[in-house]
Amino acid sequence: MTHSDKPVTPHNPPVINVRGLVNRFGPVVVHQDLDLSLEQGEILGVVGGSGTGKSVLLRSIVGLKRPDGGTVEVLGTTLNALSEAERSQIERRFGVLFQRGALFSSLNLQENVALPLIELANLPREDAEHLARVKLALVGLPPEAALQFPESLSGGMVKRAALARALALDPDILFLDEPTAGLDPIGAAAFDQLLVTLRDALGFSVFLVTHDLDTLYAACDRVAVLSQKRVLVVDTIDRVAETQDEWIQDYFHGPRGRAAQRAHNALPTITNLQE
Amino acid sequence: MPSEWIARHDESLTLQGEWTLANYQCIKAELRQQHISQATGAISLAAVTRLDTAGAVLIVELIGIEKAHSVSIWATELPKVQQALLIRIAEAMQVPLNVEPPAYSRINQALADIGQYMAGLWAQQRQLLAFIGLVIATLFYLVWQPRRWRVTASVAHIQQSGLNAVPIVALLTFMVGAVVAFLGATVLQDFGATIYTIDLVAFSFLREFGVLLAAILLAGRTASAFTAQIGAMKSNEEIDALQAQGLDPIELLVLPRVMAMLISLPLLAFVGMLSGLAGGAMVSSLSLDISLGQFIATLQKDVSVMHFLVGLSKAPVFAFVIAVIGCLEGFKVSGSAQSVGEHTTSSVVQSIFMVILIDALAALFFMEMGW
Numbered sequence: 210m211t212h213s214d215k216p217v218t219p220h221n222p223p224v225i226n227v228r229g230l231v232n233r234f235g236p237v238v239v240h241q242d243l244d245l246s247l248e249q250g251e252i253l254g255v256v257g258g259s260g261t262g263k264s265v266l267l268r269s270i271v272g273l274k275r276p277d278g279g280t281v282e283v284l285g286t287t288l289n290a291l292s293e294a295e296r297s298q299i300e301r302r303f304g305v306l307f308q309r310g311a312l313f314s315s316l317n318l319q320e321n322v323a324l325p326l327i328e329l330a331n332l333p334r335e336d337a338e339h340l341a342r343v344k345l346a347l348v349g350l351p352p353e354a355a356l357q358f359p360e361s362l363s364g365g366m367v368k369r370a371a372l373a374r375a376l377a378l379d380p381d382i383l384f385l386d387e388p389t390a391g392l393d394p395i396g397a398a399a400f401d402q403l404l405v406t407l408r409d410a411l412g413f414s415v416f417l418v419t420h421d422l423d424t425l426y427a428a429c430d431r432v433a434v435l436s437q438k439r440v441l442v443v444d445t446i447d448r449v450a451e452t453q454d455e456w457i458q459d460y461f462h463g464p465r466g467r468a469a470q471r472a473h474n475a476l477p478t479i480t481n482l483q484e
Numbered sequence: 485m486p487s488e489w490i491a492r493h494d495e496s497l498t499l500q501g502e503w504t505l506a507n508y509q510c511i512k513a514e515l516r517q518q519h520i521s522q523a524t525g526a527i528s529l530a531a532v533t534r535l536d537t538a539g540a541v542l543i544v545e546l547i548g549i550e551k552a553h554s555v556s557i558w559a560t561e562l563p564k565v566q567q568a569l570l571i572r573i574a575e576a577m578q579v580p581l582n583v584e585p586p587a588y589s590r591i592n593q594a595l596a597d598i599g600q601y602m603a604g605l606w607a608q609q610r611q612l613l614a615f616i617g618l619v620i621a622t623l624f625y626l627v628w629q630p631r632r633w634r635v636t637a638s639v640a641h642i643q644q645s646g647l648n649a650v651p652i653v654a655l656l657t658f659m660v661g662a663v664v665a666f667l668g669a670t671v672l673q674d675f676g677a678t679i680y681t682i683d684l685v686a687f688s689f690l691r692e693f694g695v696l697l698a699a700i701l702l703a704g705r706t707a708s709a710f711t712a713q714i715g716a717m718k719s720n721e722e723i724d725a726l727q728a729q730g731l732d733p734i735e736l737l738v739l740p741r742v743m744a745m746l747i748s749l750p751l752l753a754f755v756g757m758l759s760g761l762a763g764g765a766m767v768s769s770l771s772l773d774i775s776l777g778q779f780i781a782t783l784q785k786d787v788s789v790m791h792f793l794v795g796l797s798k799a800p801v802f803a804f805v806i807a808v809i810g811c812l813e814g815f816k817v818s819g820s821a822q823s824v825g826e827h828t829t830s831s832v833v834q835s836i837f838m839v840i841l842i843d844a845l846a847a848l849f850f851m852e853m854g855w
Contacts, residue, residue, distance in 0.1 A: 314819065314820030314821050314822060314823075315820060315821065315822040326505075330505055330506070330508075332508065332509065333509075336508065336509070336512070339541075339581075340508075340537075340538055340541060342581040342582070343537070343541050343573065343576055343577060343581065344537065346576035346577060346579065346581060347537070347572065347573065347576040351579075352579055352580060352581050352582075352583050353583055355581075355583060356583060356585060358820065359819075359820070360818060360819030360820050360823075376537070378505065379504070379505055379536040379537055379538065406568055406569075406572055407569075407572070409565045409568060410565045410566065410568050410569030410572065411536060411537065411569065412565070
C-alpha cells in the first residue's frame with residue numbers, strides 16, 4: 210500500500226547484492242547459485258517453507274555465516290574481502306532483530322538499547338539512556354519497561370525491545386527475522402505500521418524474513434520466494450502471487466492467504482487517500 | 485561565530501545541517517552554549533539536510549511536544565517523511581520517560597539486605613532438605629520397578645563423571661601422596677623414625693585423602709556440569725515440557741545422575757587411595773631408601789583393613805550430596821544466562837563446603853567410636 214509512497218529509484222545501486230551464493234551444512238546444500246538484491250529504501254519480504262534457508266541467508270548477509278561460495282556485496286563492498294576492522298565499520302550500519310529477540314539477559318531494556326550507543330557512538334551514559342528510553346517508547350513500550358529485565362517480559366515486549374535495540378544506531382539496513390511471530394494481531398499490525406513509518410522517515414532498507422501474510426501485504430514493497438535452493442521469484446506481492454508454482458499458489462491462495470488478500474484489498478491505501 | 489546547526493536572530497531560530505546521531509553531542513553542547521533550552525519564537529527547519537531519530541529527539545525537546553505535533557502546519561517546507569518522524573517521536577515522548585526506581589535510605593536498605601540474605605539462607609537449606617527427601621522417596625518408589633530404571637542414562641553419566649575423571653584423580657592423588665611422604669620424611673627423620681612415613685601415607689590416604697580429594701574434584705567437575713545441564717534445560721522450558729507431559733524430571737534427570745555418582749565416587753575414591761599410596765611408595769623408594777617390598781610388607785603388617793572401610797564408607801554420602809546439590813541448583817536457574825552462572829558457582833561452593841563439613845563430622849564420629 211505504501212509502495213508508491215517511496216518509489217524505488219532504479220539508478221541507485223542496490224544496498225545488498227548477493228550473487229551465486231552457495232551454502233552447505235555437510236552434505237546438505239541449502240543454497241545453490243542464489244541471487245538476490247535489496248534496493249535502497251525498500252522493504253523486501255523473504256518467504257519460503259520451513260527449512261528453505263531463510264535464516265541462513267540472513268546470517269550469511271550479516272556475516273554470521275561464511276558462505277561456501279558466491280559473493281555478498283553490502284553497501285558497495287564485499288564483506289568477505291574486508292579486514293576485521295573495516296568489517297566492523299560496515300556491520301555498525303546494520304540493525305538485526307533475531308528470531309527470539311536475543312536481548313542481553315543481564316542488562317535491563319534501557320541498558321540493552323543504550324549499549325550500542327555507548328560502545329559504538331561514544332555517547333555518555335546519561336544521553337545514551339535518554340535516547341534509549343525514547344526508542345523504547347517509539348516501539349510502543351511503556352516507560353516502566355525501561356528498567357525491567359528481559360526474562361520478566363512477554364514475547365511481544367521482547368520483540369519490541371529487540372527492534373528498539375536494532376534501531377539504536379539508526380541503521381542503513383535493518384534485518385528482521387520473523388518480527389511478528391508471537392505477537393497478537395493488533396500488535397503485529399502496529400508493528401507493520403511502525404516499520405513503514407520508520408522506513409519512510411529514516412530511509413533505511415529492510416530485509417524481512419517472515420511467515421506473516423499480513424505483513425507481506427501491509428509492509429513489503431517486494432517479496433522474494435525462496436524455494437529449490439534459490440530465489441524462485443522476486444517481485445511485487447501481487448505479481449508474485451500470480452506466479453505458477455505449486456508452493457506459491459498454496460501459500461498465497463490458501464485459506465490464510467485469501468483472508469490476508471481480502472483484508473488488504475478492503476483497506477483504502479495511503480495513495481488513494483492522498484488523491 | 486555562525487554555528488553549523490543553529491542560527492539565531494533575536495527570538496527566532498533557524499536549524500540547519502545534519503541533525504544526526506553522529507552530531508548529537510556537538511549539537512547538545514551548542515544548545516547549552518547558546519543557552520537555548522526551549523524555543524519560544526519562530527523556528528525554521530527548512531535548512532535541515534539530514535534528520536534521524538537522535539536529531540528528532542533534540543528538535544522535539546527544543547520546540548516542545550505540542551508544537552512538534554503540529555509540525556505539518558508550521559513547517560510545510562520540511563519533507564513529509566521528516567514531518568512524520570517528528571510526529572512519531574513527539575508521540576513517543578508524550579509520556580514522562582524517566583522512571584526512577586523506588587529509593588530507600590541506606591540503613592533500611594542494609595537491614596533489608598541482611599534480612600533477605602538470612603531468609604534466603606534458611607529457605608535454601610529447607611529447599612535442599614525437601615529435595616533430598618523427594619529424591620529418596622522417588623528412589624525407593626522406583627527401586628521396585630526395574631523396568632523404569634534409566635540404565636542407559638546412568639551409564640552415560642558414569643562415563644562422563646566417573647571414567648573420564650580417572651586420569652585427573654589419579655594424577656592429583658599421586659602428587660599429594662608424594663608430598664605427604666616428603667613431609668613425613670622431613671619431620672620423622674629427626675626421630676630416626678623414617679619408616680613411619682609408610683604409616684603416615686597409608687593412614688591419611690585410606691581414611692581421608694583418597695575419598696576427600698576425589699569428592700572435591702567431582703564437586704568441581706560434576707556438580708557444576710549437572711547444574712549447567714539442568715539449568716540450560718530449565719531456561720529452555722524443557723523441564724516445564726517434561727512436567728506438562730506428565731513425566732517426572734526427578735525420575736528422568738536427577739536419579740540417573742545420583743546413581744551415576746553413587747557408583748563413580750567410591751570407585752574414584754579407590755583409585756585415589758591406590759595412586760596416593762603409589763606416590764608415597766615412589767618417594768619412599770627413590771629418596772628414603774625404603775624398597776617397594778618393604779613398603780608393601782609394612783602396609784600389610786601395620787595397617788588394618790578397617791581404615792580402608794572407614795574411608796570408603798564416606799564416599800556414597802559425598803556422592804549423594806554432590807549430585808543432589810548440583811541438580812537442585814540447576815532447577816533453581818531462572819531465564820537469564822547470568823542466573824546459570826550464579827547457580828553453577830553456588831553449586832560448586834555448596835558441595836565442596838558440604839563435603840568438608842561432613843568429613844569433619846565423620847572424623848569426630850569415627851574417633852569417638854575408636855574405629
